[in-house]
Amino acid sequence: MMERPTYFTPAEVAAHNTAADLWVSFLGKVCDLTPLMKRYKGDALLLPIMECAGQDISSWFDPETKDVRKYMDPLTNCVRYYTPRGRFLHVPPAGPRSDWASDIGRPWWKDEDYEVGHLSARPRWIRVINTLTSQEQLLQVCSEETLADIRQRYLRYNSHACSYTWKHDGASLDMSRTLSENDVPDDHRELQQLRLDPDLFTPALLLHFNDDLSEG
Structure with a gap:
């Protein structure tokens, strides 16, 4: 049985882009806000979140405080939350309101129960080639x-x-290490600078069958 990964690519986050299945990423973490959508279904303050379903919303938050960005209102000289897409759920109104419940507990962006993993700082492509069957799979x-x-x-x-030994450039790979730690090159930036197509230089990992049909 496949386990949920700890790290996710932006493409994987982007696949969850509906109110019934809504993920976002911010400040390096990935959150599944689907339960939040169900809990507050019909609340207009969900709209800014729904508009950014599957996207990275780090620009909403201060990386130092981990809270919603704030600014000084030039008209009132009061500190206000910076919400250019409109006020969203758990952000208090600018002024006193009789319909605002201040005791909301932890706001959703600080609630660890919604966290499902981390956003990869550097997704990369590899080719996985089964030398027994000649099957090739492109993986991000x-x-x-x-x-x-x-x-x-x-x-x-x-x-x-x-049941396979994984190799690159003739050397067996240490499965407890990353691609870089196994000296599998990531030349994406250099290839871009040289104006070469990175897809033509995607590293290949070769799978050699061990004659041991163990289940994954």
Whole structure:
């Protein structure tokens, strides 16, 4: 059975972009806000969140305080929350309101119960080639993941992936280390500077069958 990864690519977050399945990322973490959508269904303050479903909303928050950004209102000289898309759920109104319940507990952006993992700082592409069947699979993975994590992703394409030795450039890979730690190059930036197509230089990992059909 596949386990949910610890790190997610932006593309994986973007796939959850409806009110019935809504993820966002911010300040390096990924949150599943689907339960929040269900709990406050019909609340107009959900609209800014729904508009950004599947996106990174780090610009909403101060990386130092981990709270919603604030600014000094030039007209009132009062500190206000910066919400250019409109006030959203758990952000207090600018002035006193009789319909605002101040005792909301932890706001959703500080509630760890919504966190499902971390956003990868550097997604990258690899080719996984099964030397037994000649099957090739293009995978986008997270640079923070170990080879064991990447193998877990690959299980959906080959449930016997654990029965193979993973190699790159003739050397067996240490499954407890990342791609970079295994000296699998990431030349994306250099290739862009040289105006070469990175897709033509995607690193290939070769799978060699061990004659041991263990289940993934």
